[in-house]
Amino acid sequence: METERVRGNPAGITHEHVAQNLRTARQAIGMDVRTAARLMTEAGRKLSPSGISKIENGDRRVDVDDLTALAYILRTTPAALLTPLAEAVTLTGVPESFLPEEIQAWVAGAVKLTTEDLVRYWKEQRFQAINSAHWAEEILAKYDRGQVGITPREVYQERYDVQTAREEHATGRLLQLDPNASLAFE
Structure with a gap:
């Protein structure tokens, strides 16, 4: 019996929140993907315009180092990029029993989910x-x-x-x- 080898976990709902928040933050300050890519390079995290587009479209993962650099160049916070919309209550690995406000407070570092x-x-x-x-x-x-x-x-x-x-x-x-x-x- 042969089993298929799976590498890593698939992207989850948190990835979708980050992709959406990244695009929203970039567009809110009127920054195009070329400018974002140039600023990422200047910040020491080379990322092409197509790489940024792929992240925003959910086709490429963003690692934590890229996340912090993206937050910096977009004049926001890593927590803001991770935070789901107010009505969203799910994050990867977190039970759905928490209220949206509790999830947002947790991502912002205001509360532990205990x-x-x-x-x-x-x-x-x-x-x-x-x-x-x-x-x-x-x-x-x-x-x-x-x-x-x-x-x-x-x-x-x-x-x-x-x-x-x-x-x-x-x-x-x-x-x-x-x-x-x-x-x-x-």
């Missing part, structure tokens, strides 16, 4: 939302007492509503991760 660290993250998010909602509520109370400001009252009402919803979301996710989590400020 229950303990996610609990910490959501407690912080909840605390920030409560504080922001409280601030907006104080401004709304001033309006209610007749102290009108420059910014329309509706702006503060919207901020309050957004932060209240954010607190509810953070609380829900926190309790989902740890049903026994303390909701008191520690």
Whole structure:
């Protein structure tokens, strides 16, 4: 019985995110592939215009050294090139049980994908939302007492509503991760 030899792993979903983000970042600053290739060479990572096009089209992998050089010449960060779109929740090797926000925070280095660290993250998010909602509520109370400001009252009402919803979301996710989590400020 003969088996087919397979070299390496096939490119995964993270590769697709990088390809898309690379093209988006390059186009956002109005850089063509020739200029990108020249800047890559100047950065010490020779990469032809067709090599850049192949990466952007998903036909060529990008290694970590190229990724950091590409991020530099495109005036962005390696994390930005790795980060999936806001609605995307999958990365190669990462279970799909995480929320898009958690994946983005993880790629940015703000959280580890462990229950303990996610609990910490959501407690912080909840605390920030409560504080922001409280601030907006104080401004709304001033309006209610007749102290009108420059910014329309509706702006503060919207901020309050957004932060209240954010607190509810953070609380829900926190309790989902740890049903026994303390909701008191520690």
